[in-house]
Amino acid sequence: MQARCYAESWPLRTAFVISRGARTEAQVVVVEVTADGVTGVGECTPYPRYGESVESVLQQLQPLLCEVAQGLTREQLQSRLFAGAARNALDCALADWEARRAGVKFAGPQSLPTVQTLVIDTPEAMADAARQAVAGGVTVLKLKLDDRQVLERVAAVRSAAPAAQLVIDANEAWPAETLQERCRQLSAQGVAMLEQPLPASDDAFLETFAHPLPICADESCHTREDLPRLRNRYEMLNIKLDKTGGITEALALADEAKAQGFELMLGCMLCTSRAIRAAWPLGEKVRFLDLDGPTWLAKDVEPPLRFADGRVYWS
Numbered sequence: 001m002q003a004r005c006y007a008e009s010w011p012l013r014t015a016f017v018i019s020r021g022a023r024t025e026a027q028v029v030v031v032e033v034t035a036d037g038v039t040g041v042g043e044c045t046p047y048p049r050y051g052e053s054v055e056s057v058l059q060q061l062q063p064l065l066c067e068v069a070q071g072l073t074r075e076q077l078q079s080r081l082f083a084g085a086a087r088n089a090l091d092c093a094l095a096d097w098e099a100r101r102a103g104v105k106f107a108g109p110q111s112l113p114t115v116q117t118l119v120i121d122t123p124e125a126m127a128d129a130a131r132q133a134v135a136g137g138v139t140v141l142k143l144k145l146d147d148r149q150v151l152e153r154v155a156a157v158r159s160a161a162p163a164a165q166l167v168i169d170a171n172e173a174w175p176a177e178t179l180q181e182r183c184r185q186l187s188a189q190g191v192a193m194l195e196q197p198l199p200a201s202d203d204a205f206l207e208t209f210a211h212p213l214p215i216c217a218d219e220s221c222h223t224r225e226d227l228p229r230l231r232n233r234y235e236m237l238n239i240k241l242d243k244t245g246g247i248t249e250a251l252a253l254a255d256e257a258k259a260q261g262f263e264l265m266l267g268c269m270l271c272t273s274r275a276i277r278a279a280w281p282l283g284e285k286v287r288f289l290d291l292d293g294p295t296w297l298a299k300d301v302e303p304p305l306r307f308a309d310g311r312v313y314w315s
Contacts, residue, residue, distance in 0.1 A: 001033055001035035001069055001071070001097075002069060003031065003033045003034075003064075003065040003090075005029060005032075005089065005090075006029070006030055007027065007028070007029050007054045008027075008028050008029075008030060008272075009025050009026070009027050009028075010025060010026040010270075010272060010298070010300075011297070012024050012025055012026065012297060013297065013298045014296070015119070016270060017119040017120045017144065018119065018120060018144045018146075018169075018171050019171040019173035020049065020173075023270065026045060026269075026270035026271060026293075027054050028044065028046075028271060028275075029044050029045075029046060029054055029057045029058060029061070029086070029089055030042070030043050031043075031089040031090050031093040032093060033068055033093045033094060035097065035101075036101060038097055038100050038101045039097065039100070040093045040097025040098070040099075040100055041093055041274055042090060042091065042094070042096060042246075042274070042278060043092070043271060043272060043274040043275045044086065044088040044089035044092075044241075045085060045242055045271050045275070047085065047242060049219065050084060050085075050243075052084060052086075057086040060081060060084075060087075061086050061089065061090060064080060064081065064090060067080070068094075073094075074095060075248075077090060077094070077246075077248075078091075078245070078248060081245065083222050083223045083244055083245030083249060084242070085242045086245075088241045088242050088244070088245050088246045089246075090246070091245060091246025091247060091249075092247055092278040095247050095248070096278065105314075106280055106314050107281040108280050108281055108283050108284055110313065110314050110315070111311045111314065112280070112283040113140070113289055113310060114291040114307070114311065115167065115288060115289065115292065116133040116138040116292055116295075117141075117142045117144060117292055117296075118130060118133070118143050118144065119144050120144050120145060123149060123153045123155070123156035126157050127156040127157055127159065127160035128160070130156075130157045131160045131161065133161070134160075136308075136310070137308065137309030137310040137311075138164070138310040139165060139310050140164065140165045140166075140167065140192075140288065140310070141161060141164050141165070141166055141167070142168070143168045143169070144171065146170070146171075147170075147173050147174055147175065147178075150174075151186075154166065154186065155189065158189055158190065165192050166189070166190065166192060167191070167192055167194075167216075167288060168186065169196065169218070170194070170196060170197045171196060171218075171219070172196055172198060172199040172200065175198075179198065180209045182197075183209075183211060183212050184212055186213060187212035191213055192213070192214075193213060193265075193288065194213055194214070195236075195238060195265075196216065196218040196219050196220065196238075199219075200220040203217075203220055203230070204233070207232050211235065214235040214236050214263065215234050215235060216234060216235070216237065217230050217233070217236070217237050217238065218238040218240075221238065221239075222243040222244060222245075223243075223245070223249055223253060224249070224252060224253050224257075227253075227257060227262075231260065234262070235262065236264065236287070236288075237253075237262050237263075238264075238265040238266075238290075239253055239254055239257075239264060239265065239266055239267065239282060239286070240266075241268075241275065241278060242269050247279070247281065247282075250279070250282060251281065251282065254285045255285075263286075263287045264286040264287060264288075265286055265289070265290060266283065266288070266290065267290040268291055269293060270293050270296055270297075271293040272293075273294045273300050273301055273304045273305040274301055275293065276294060277314075279291070280314070292307070294307070295307050303315075
């Protein structure tokens with residue numbers, strides 16, 4: 001087997017604004033493995049929040065390419081690299097090669113529902129984005145919020161899309177002292193779930209009050225090793241392949257988390273359709289699916305997945 005890795009940059013059609021700042025491009029690393037005339041491809045999005053960069057991921061991958069040539073398996077890979085973007089790209093490339101060699105195009109249904117993300121903006125602009133989304137068939141809206149105008153933004157979106165289900169992602173931006181009252185107010189607005197309101201280091205605060213709506217761990221949850229710490233703090237977990245280090249650990253995490261009573265969300269980074277295809281086997285295991293990463297690109301990889309009517313279609 002031969003293997004190679006390289007970086008790509010994909011411009012966005014508009015800025016993607018969250019509490020940590022704005023991005024105008026998706027920077028990804030791609031791994032290709034080839035044997036027996038079959039090529040498998042994996043993609044990851046290095047995330048600075050976890051100390052990753054394109055350069056650091058390429059450096060992690062380079063020493064393993066020779067091991068792949070010598071027969072490194074997905075099972076062996078789990079102990080050769082820590083969970084993160086680099087392992088994800090290689091793990092998914094090997095999984096893709098295995099599936100293609102076996103003649104399996106995909107695992108799961110032909111289409112999956114997905115939320116549509118609304119990035120941070122004025123209440124009026126977020127309301128306009130919500131109207132456009134629901135007019136296109138979206139039924140679940142994910143609001144990115146920082147610590148300002150929280151209730152105003154939610155109220156504007158709720159007024160613009162009264163029938164839509166709302167989930168909120170604060171990306172660790174809220175202080176603990178505001179959380180209990182905000183949860184009560186958001187529950188009264190019909191918000192279905194709140195994702196990672198506090199910094200991961202402040203998770204213990206979540207044990208101090210009854211949650212009037214489910215709270216989902218994102219930055220706080222990477223692999224099965226995190227589960228004991230998350231009990232009694234979160235009701236839901238956001239699984240992303242770039243955090244789990246690939247589809248191998250993601251599937252194991254999903255099964256173990258469900259066995260322990262957690263509800264699940266499947267998320268993604270800013271990415272191309274390659275990364276969404278890799279996560280497809282998790283689609284029927286979760287309550288919420290946030291797979292709209294490729295919709296933010298000015299141009300997607302060929303062939304792209306198709307996004308329409310609040311769903312993503314394999315072909």
